[in-house]
Amino acid sequence: MAPVRNARVIFNSIPAPNTYPEPGKTTVYDDSQKIDPETVPLHGGFLVKTLVLSIDPYMRGRMRDPSIPSYSPPYPLGKPLSNFAVGRVLRSEHPAVKAGDHIYGYLPFQEYAVFTDPAQLGDVFRVLENKERLPWSAYVGVCGMPGATAHHAWHAFADAKPGETVFVTAAAGPVGATVVQLAKAAGLKVIASAGSDEKVAFVKSLGADLVFNYKKEDAKTVLEREGGIDIYWDNVGGQTLEAALDAAHVHARFIECGMISGYNAEPYAPKNLMLIVGKQIRINGFIVGSLYPKYRDQFYKEIPPMVASGQIKFSEDRSHGLEAAGEAILAVQKGTNNGKKVIVVAEDE
């Protein structure tokens, strides 16, 4: 087989704080490299063909000056981006994987990659069985990191009791949508917000009791009218967090998953933190990786069958080809995507 294109998406420049990443500037598509999948040396490792890449809100935090510490490593300039992905093993010299296996883990934003570091196996890559024959893209969404985020933190922090009320933000995204469905299954009243009428309709179809378009209705007004909340799933922070504090019942639980309202703009600072004391609120910030050891096995046992049976629904917003990555990243930061954003790099042949 002759060498084939091995296109990549390079992290090209650090966006200024409080600005959106710019396709073509922050990231650039590069198709200058080639690879021969049949002959590339494996050095005891394996060769992966990238099938589907996840585009997630948290990636904005990795596009930073490397001198700024944070929970996730900064993307190195001049190198391909990387993120959760599913790939197919084309060749392997490593005993843990074999040609034909589908693996889930961090992959670079390129069409083919050779992994030679044995430390990258095990906890880093997971061989997917997919007995349920789900589309591979589901394994970067509802059955991947975003689904695990919802599932693990809901079990760890919600202390949900039937009849309580939860407020879920960014509820049309893969995390929020999964939380909505877990909460309904647990017998809660679910109030949810999303940023377009189309998203609102999708979240309603998941069974949420009340869904509103936060660009048209004010969270504070809605939450007060609905009589307050016991659990707040925060994906957005800022003014919505302030409204949730105002509407919180005594002993409310706040699950702090993300604060996207402050990722690309000066964060709004809630003025009512004093309510944390008086209302005896518990707030849990978390990164899903810390919860894997306790919840991951349960997740892979429970969630894919529920997705296959339709008990848990999901929606996807697919782009095709690595050329689309820059715009996809921007869409996820702006919320103009509809459902879990994925880049289909190659169909599974």
Added chain:
Amino acid sequence: MAPVRNARVIFNSIPAPNTYPEPGKTTVYDDSQKIDPETVPLHGGFLVKTLVLSIDPYMRGRMRDPSIPSYSPPYPLGKPLSNFAVGRVLRSEHPAVKAGDHIYGYLPFQEYAVFTDPAQLGDVFRVLENKERLPWSAYVGVCGMPGATAHHAWHAFADAKPGETVFVTAAAGPVGATVVQLAKAAGLKVIASAGSDEKVAFVKSLGADLVFNYKKEDAKTVLEREGGIDIYWDNVGGQTLEAALDAAHVHARFIECGMISGYNAEPYAPKNLMLIVGKQIRINGFIVGSLYPKYRDQFYKEIPPMVASGQIKFSEDRSHGLEAAGEAILAVQKGTNNGKKVIVVAEDE
């Protein structure tokens, strides 16, 4: 016995939001009433002579427009203030208490009071044994609500591990000082702040590793220099809370006991709440009353003997007579008191 004076301190007017209470305006001293302790009818209840009244920061929150909901009931205008106190039972027709008993509970700010509601016994009043012969005032401080606040929440929320670092604010007050000593006993490094050099010296005498005067040194600078914190005991909120978030280690625990920086002025809104997610911080707001059922028996068993033996030290700032209440309340809001503020209404004869 002829009728005697029964002086009171009346809640006279609601201070404007974000202002300090004004002695003589917010509260007024009134000595127009009389009572005959020997003949006043008890209606099946009992008569208490007030010995010592506690002055606490949280009282500012009760001096509010009654239409504003909060965790503690608003003080009714025209009625005496009330707060934690120790009194001596002079006469009783109630089986739960007898003449000569010392009781701890909410008392009105007046020299004598008759309690006729049996519901006020039990959980509301506690008969103090005081085998250790501590001064009665200790039972509104280190052995009362403030000590219980420190003890209960430390046990409930700190998850302290030896070698960790805790930052305690308002550390010369009865809550903070007790936290400092519990933390040292648990093998932690203790960083503490207070608002005067005299207070700093007192907190150092409790064994804190590093104590600073927050009016002279910036919390952010100190915490960074000291390498960050694992636990934050918050009595102040605002900019200090922001500094604590900046200095927090991953998986830090924040115990939100109070935010006095915002009780009498526009609260400062911390701008870095996003760190709650990335640093996976757990925040517990609490009101001590919710923790009584689980921790109170342990507290009364453990703490008074430790105070008697000198293992736990405390300091008091005493005023004498109800006339002093208005100024005492203001001092506690401004932090110009030195140690637990009490009003000695009468010596125990």
